[in-house]
Amino acid sequence: MNSVIEVDHLTKRFGRLVAVDGVSFSVHEGEIFGLLGENGAGKTTTIEMLEGFQSPDSGTVHVLGENPRHGHRHWRDRIGLVLQESDFDPLHTVRETLTLFASFFSNPRNVGETLELVGLSDKANERVGRLSGGQKRRVDVALGIVGRPVLLFLDEPTTGFDPVARREFWLVIEGLRETGTSMVLTTHYMEEAERLCDRLAIMSKGQIVAEGTSSALIGAVGATNVRFEFPQNVELSTLCSVAGTNFILHDNMVMALLGDELDSVLLRLLQWSQSTGTPLVGLEVVRPTLNDVFLGATGSDE
Amino acid sequence: MRFIRLSFSQAFYNLRAYLRSARTVLLGVIMPVGLLVILSWVFAHQGKIAAAAGYQMSAISFYAGGLTAYGLMLGTFTGVMVAVVSAREAGWLKRFRASPMPPGSYLAGQIIFNVLISMGLVVVMMAIAALVYGLQLRFIALVAMFCYTLLGVFCFTAIALAITRLITTPEMGSSVGPFVTITLSFTSGVFLPPSLMPRWLVDVSNYLPLEPLAQSMQTTLAVPVGTGFSLRTFIVLGIWGVVGFVAARWSFTWQPLRR
Numbered sequence A: 001m002n003s004v005i006e007v008d009h010l011t012k013r014f015g016r017l018v019a020v021d022g023v024s025f026s027v028h029e030g031e032i033f034g035l036l037g038e039n040g041a042g043k044t045t046t047i048e049m050l051e052g053f054q055s056p057d058s059g060t061v062h063v064l065g066e067n068p069r070h071g072h073r074h075w076r077d078r079i080g081l082v083l084q085e086s087d088f089d090p091l092h093t094v095r096e097t098l099t100l101f102a103s104f105f106s107n108p109r110n111v112g113e114t115l116e117l118v119g120l121s122d123k124a125n126e127r128v129g130r131l132s133g134g135q136k137r138r139v140d141v142a143l144g145i146v147g148r149p150v151l152l153f154l155d156e157p158t159t160g161f162d163p164v165a166r167r168e169f170w171l172v173i174e175g176l177r178e179t180g181t182s183m184v185l186t187t188h189y190m191e192e193a194e195r196l197c198d199r200l201a202i203m204s205k206g207q208i209v210a211e212g213t214s215s216a217l218i219g220a221v222g223a224t225n226v227r228f229e230f231p232q233n234v235e236l237s238t239l240c241s242v243a244g245t246n247f248i249l250h251d252n253m254v255m256a257l258l259g260d261e262l263d264s265v266l267l268r269l270l271q272w273s274q275s276t277g278t279p280l281v282g283l284e285v286v287r288p289t290l291n292d293v294f295l296g297a298t299g300s301d302e
Numbered sequence B: 001m002r003f004i005r006l007s008f009s010q011a012f013y014n015l016r017a018y019l020r021s022a023r024t025v026l027l028g029v030i031m032p033v034g035l036l037v038i039l040s041w042v043f044a045h046q047g048k049i050a051a052a053a054g055y056q057m058s059a060i061s062f063y064a065g066g067l068t069a070y071g072l073m074l075g076t077f078t079g080v081m082v083a084v085v086s087a088r089e090a091g092w093l094k095r096f097r098a099s100p101m102p103p104g105s106y107l108a109g110q111i112i113f114n115v116l117i118s119m120g121l122v123v124v125m126m127a128i129a130a131l132v133y134g135l136q137l138r139f140i141a142l143v144a145m146f147c148y149t150l151l152g153v154f155c156f157t158a159i160a161l162a163i164t165r166l167i168t169t170p171e172m173g174s175s176v177g178p179f180v181t182i183t184l185s186f187t188s189g190v191f192l193p194p195s196l197m198p199r200w201l202v203d204v205s206n207y208l209p210l211e212p213l214a215q216s217m218q219t220t221l222a223v224p225v226g227t228g229f230s231l232r233t234f235i236v237l238g239i240w241g242v243v244g245f246v247a248a249r250w251s252f253t254w255q256p257l258r259r
Helices: A041-053 A094-102 A111-117 A133-145 A164-176 A190-196 A214-221 A238-242 A262-276 A291-298 B001-020 B021-045 B059-091 B091-099 B103-133 B139-166 B168-189 B199-205 B209-221 B231-249
Strands: A003-014 A017-028 A032-036 A058-063 A079-082 A152-156 A181-187 A199-204 A205-213 A224-229 A247-250 A254-259 A283-287
Touching: A003 A041, A003 A205, A017 A032, A017 A058, A017 A094, A017 A181, A017 A199, A017 A205, A032 A041, A032 A190, A041 A058, A041 A152, A041 A181, A079 A133, A079 B091, A094 A111, A094 A133, A094 B001, A111 A133, A111 A164, A133 A152, A164 A181, A164 A238, A181 A190, A190 A291, A199 A214, A199 A291, A205 A214, A205 A291, A214 A291, A224 A262, A238 A262, A247 B091, A254 A262, A254 A291, B001 B021, B001 B103, B021 B059, B021 B103, B059 B091, B059 B103, B059 B139, B059 B168, B059 B209, B091 B103, B103 B139, B139 B168, B139 B209, B139 B231, B168 B199, B168 B209, B199 B209, B209 B231
Parallel strands: A032 A181, A032 A199, A079 A152, A152 A181
Antiparallel strands: A003 A017, A003 A058, A199 A205, A224 A254, A224 A283, A247 A254
């Protein structure tokens, strides 16, 4: 399978901070590759090196066979960008904004066809300043794809969306997948990554800590997730020693991924609950999700 | 050809937004015209005004020339700063940079756009001076006014670009621009005759870009023959312009500053 992106031991420092620390991965033609991580994990720095906005301190990047820092007009002709946030001149209509942008590319999509793809046909002659937040983000996607890119970068495209807008956005991306466009997507929404990405890499503190398809990553956990609300007046360490396992605390939920020891841990926990009269509010025993993979991989238990 | 086509696309894109924004059009035209009416009325009773070069000229030549230079600087300097900073902070410049658009066509588009609106200002100012105040407009003087307009737009675009790195928000640009322009206008013999200014201030202003431009525009409207051509104006504005572009080339960034 052909690769559209090859990244090898990529490193970027800002002063003493190592933002990206020896990252390697590749993205295949036609797939949606997800980069997951918390804020500050190095996702945006990585994607900016792929786009050619930052130069790596060491390591190599090849995007569509070229070094992005030396990517010339014909290279840029095949790349599309959907930025983390964007604003447009409110005095232009959607069509005018898109027409200016389309004029830069050698073989642009028809503006009307692009608007149809992102579901904005009925807003073509509306001034951008009168659009809702969700509609502006569609303009953003339209700008990203109007040049008929082979490769599209989406940097946290649904941050700030309401759930309905997010679902609609996913449909747009799935439509684009049908056209064979390769995509690199950064997100911190696990549901989004699980639904859209063919393969994904989880970044933490500048490194890739897990990589694969979401089902493989979930399968590799091979464990069951136990969680309940953090009881008041109890130390986390007490809970750990009572149950005989290492719990983590996240969003005021106590959780652990358990394998064979599941039955014995649950038994000890329930006995302790009964004897101390401490209810285990919201106790759940569930199959792991990508979110559990993420929490496990990034160790974000602080 | 592609470069020229894309430069004009950028210019017309800017022009369309400009014409749709009643506020900027009114400010860009009404401020210089209003000042022309007020100041030429105040100083009309004084008879001739001594411009910096020692020419004695009518109040209308002095103010029509000086305030056109002022309007040009206000519009171009502030306009380029605000346009570039808003486009940069909105991620629009980053998008441009990542596209196959030649980077120079964005700059060329800004220059063409500002030449167009400055030409518009010159036409309005000259029409009012001639029709309302009876200023004798000679053809050669109009040609000279247009040449000075090109020079002024080149120079102030360059200076504006050079300092965009220091301007973090569009709001900051829209206050720095008028502040610098109005301050310079006082020291450059635009609002008040230079004879009312301390000698050293006039001397310093000779090397700043507004004074030579204003004085050349005033002189070309006042002299009975020729254009009152001043090589000094081309040298001073040319140096500011070239230094501005060199500094801009070094400091300019396509990415938003705020993170």
